[in-house]
Amino acid sequence: MSYLKNKIAIVTGVSRLKGIGAAICQELAEDGYHLFFTYWTPYDQTMPWSIQSDEPIKLKEELLKKGVKVGCMELDLTLDDAPTQLLNQVCEELGEPDILINNAAYSTSNDYSNLTLEDLDKHYFVNIRATTLVSTTFAKRFQKKTGGRIVNLTSGQFKGPMPGEVAYATTKGAIDALTITLSAEVAALGITVNAVNPGPTDTGWMTEELKEQLTPMFPFGRVGMPRDVAKTIKFLISEEANWITGQIIHSEGGFKR
Template sequence: MNHIKGKIAIITGASRLKGIGAAICRALAEDGYHIFFTYWTEYDKAMPWNIKSNEPQILKEELRQKGVMAECMELDLSNPNASVQLLNLVNDQLGHPDILINNAAYSTNNDFSNLTVEELDKHYMVNIRATTLLSIEFAKRFDKKFGGRIVNLTSGQFRGPMPGELAYATTKGAVDALTITLSAELAPLGITVNVVNPGPTDTGWMTATVKNNLQPLFPFGRVGRPEDVAKSIKFLVSDEAEWITGQIIHSEGGFRR
C-alpha cells in the first residue's frame, strides 16, 4: 500500500453508522487512507431514520482502530463559508487532502404542488452549491502534480423520473453536469472528477415493504448495500483509476427502473 501511504481523504455526510458515508470511511481506512469526515446531526435527527448523537464519535474511534488518523467536525454545509472552514481544519489537523468525496445530501419529499422557495433553496445549498464550492476550494489548494480525486454522489436522475422528489432530483441532476465540466477544468491539475450513482441502497430507511418491492428490480436478488458503493469509490480514488474522469458510474447492481 505504499502508493497510498499518508494520503488524506475528506468524506462529507458521515453522520450515521449505517450510512453510505460511514461505509466509504471504513473502506478507505482499511486501505490505509487517513480520514476526515463531516456530519450534521440536526438534519439526521429530523429524518425518519434518526441517529444517536454519539454515532460520529463511534465512527471516528472505529477508524482509528484500523491504524489510520481520523478526525471529524460537525458542519452545516448550507453555510457559504463551510468549504473554507472545512479545508482549513483538515490542513491544520491532518495536512493537505488528496481526495474529496462529496457524499452529503439534503432530501425531503415534495412535488410541483407543494414545493416552496425555502425548501428548494435548502436542497440547492447542500446538494449543488456546497458540492461546487468544496470542489473548487479543494482544487485551489491541491499542491501536487497528480493523484487528486473528487468523487460526487448522485442518484441516477437522468435514468428516469423521481416523482415526489422534485427538488432532490433537480439539484442532484445538476451534480452530473458539474462533474463533467469540472473534470475538464481540473485535469491539468492532476485531479480526476467522477460521480457515482449507487441506486437504491439500504442505509436504514427501507421498510420491509419497500425492500420487498425493490428486490425484484435487482437481477442479483437483493437491494444495494452501503458497502457496494464504497467499493466503487475505493477504486475511483486509487492509482488504477487515474485515466478515468468525467464519468457517471452507475454502480447499482443492474437495477431496472
C-alpha cells in the first residue's frame, strides 16, 4: 500500500453512473486512490441516454463511503482556461495529482454526406484539444519525478472503419498519435502515457437488438462492461506498469470486427 499512499487521480468525463468514467472511479477508490472527477451534464442531457442531474453527486457520495478523498466539478473542457481551472481546483482540494485519465469524449453520428463544420469542431474541441491541453498542463505541473501516469481513452479506430461516425473516428483516432509522441516527451519527467481501447462497451447506450448483434463477435459470449476497461486502467497506473508507455492497449475481450 505504500505506493498508493496519497496517490491522487483525475478522471474527466464522469457524468453518468453507468459510464466508463464512473466505473474507473469506483475501481480506483476500492484500491485507495484519492479522486477528482469532472462532468458536463449539458452534453449528456442532449444524448439519447440522457442523465439525472444528481448522478455526479450520487457517485461522489458512493466514493466517499470507500474511505478516500473525493472532489469533483462541472467543467466545460472546451473553454480556453479549463485545464488551468481543473489543475488549480485539484491542487486546492486534494493536492498535486499523480494520475490523469482522459475519459471525456464527444460523439454524434455523421458521415461524409452530412458532416458540418460545427459538428466537426465540437468533436475536435473535446476529443483532441481538451485531451491534449489537459495532458500538457498536467505534465508541466508534475514535480514528483516518478510515478506520473496519463491514460487516454481511444476507440480502436485503426483496427477498422467506423462508417457513420466520421467526426468521432477522425478525432479519436488522433489520440493514438498523441499518446505515442507525448509518451516520449514526458518520460524524463517520470510520466508514462498510454491509451486504452475498450471496444464496444455497454454503458447504457446499447439497445437489446444491438447487443444481440454484437455478442457473437466476442469470444467470451458477452459485450464489454465498464468495469472491464476500469480494471485495465487500474493496472496501467499501478507501480507494476511503470515500464509500459507509448502503448495502445486493445482491452476489448477479443472483439472481432
